[in-house]
Amino acid sequence: MSRNETSKNKTTAALLLAFATAFGMAQEVVAAADRSSSSSASKSDQQSEATKQTLLKEKQRKVEHEAQEVIQETRNALLAFQKQDSAKAMALLQEVSGKLDILLARHPDLKLIPANVEADVYDLDSDPEQVAKMVDTADDLLDDDKVQDARYILSALVSEIRISTTSIPLGIFPDAIKEAAALGDQGKTDEAAEALSATLSMLVKTTDIIPLPVLRAEALLSEAAQLEHQNDLSQEQSRSEVLKVTDAAKQQLKLAQALGYGDKEDYETLYDSIDGIKDVIHSEKSAETWNRIKQSLKDFKNKMMHSKK
Incomplete structure (x- = not known):
């Protein structure tokens, strides 16, 4: 040898x-x-666990x-x-x-x-x-x-x-x-x-x-949206925390992508939506951007949820 x-x-x-x-x-x-x-x-882990339980209960009902x-x-x-x-x-x-x-x-x-x-x-x-x-x-x-x-x-x-x-x-x-x-x-x-x-x-x-990374990304983005309006943080602190959490959400989505869940085009749309929040934090366009992110992720998650016999 x-x-x-x-x-x-x-x-x-x-x-x-x-x-x-x-x-x-x-x-x-x-x-x-x-x-x-x-x-x-x-x-975020607690939120993603709650989401899993909700999905299970919906089926059980x-x-x-x-x-x-x-x-x-x-x-x-x-x-x-x-x-x-x-x-x-x-x-x-x-x-x-x-x-x-x-x-x-x-x-x-x-x-x-x-x-x-x-x-x-x-x-x-x-x-x-x-x-x-x-x-x-x-x-x-x-x-x-x-x-x-x-x-x-x-x-x-x-x-x-x-x-x-x-x-x-x-x-x-x-x-x-x-x-x-x-x-x-x-x-x-x-x-x-x-x-x-x-x-x-x-x-x-x-x-x-x-995919669990997608659920975790969803939970992190929900947390980030709340951080923008947290009263005990200054706008500067709030912005820093929001960007930190959205980066963590993108990392989870990158993990999902690396694992082969979904298509590259789907992720590019999501990344663009998430990146858009940094330019509108604490502005009147913020709510609209968060709604767009939420809808993009919802559409993506629905696409990921597929059934097989």
Whole structure:
């Protein structure tokens, strides 16, 4: 092995060790609703956490109690059939059919009824420069056909909240339940179990993905807008604090951009909007500029929130 190859391998090993630490920071945190802000969390972190909770609650409000029970009781009926307990299974399916009738009557035009919402958080503590180094190293590894080493690095490059919704397709689920019940009524327990397993596979799962750096940027910009009117600061102090916080918001957006969330054009529009505030702080144009920033970020966030099955 040549000296250059040895040096390159040592460098790669050192980088992988460093990235292993970053990867540890990106471990999945399940059930985001149970997360609480630490006493040392900054105001912007608390605001972004509140935003995450609001998004989750908005999704949860759409969940129907009967829909939750339909899925659980269908699973219990499947288990009962598998254990050859047809009486229990048939009783459960009768309850399921009754609850589906309620949902159909309540929502005659609804194709999907939300039944369960879960949130996973993947939080990467890094900066745009470090992310760029990780991407460059992954590129080098791919050039050397070291796909798995590159995958290990790239898998850490995520910072987002994923809100997954499981829904019942009301157009086909009720009939599928009735078909399974008919098989059970005929004593065909194995066929009924297979039918219920196929029915449960009809459930639709969608995931909304919201980049955490974008949420943090939004929280920081909201804080900056309030700082402009803080009474205990002079105009000079206020301006300094506003610019400091807006710079921090731009840093978060640059992190989101480095992680590959969104297009370059989207960020250029946002950066231009944010940069515009420095020329109008404490002027009559300030409110209009903040509103423009708020709208630009709202449009961007809505674009970032996409669903995938």
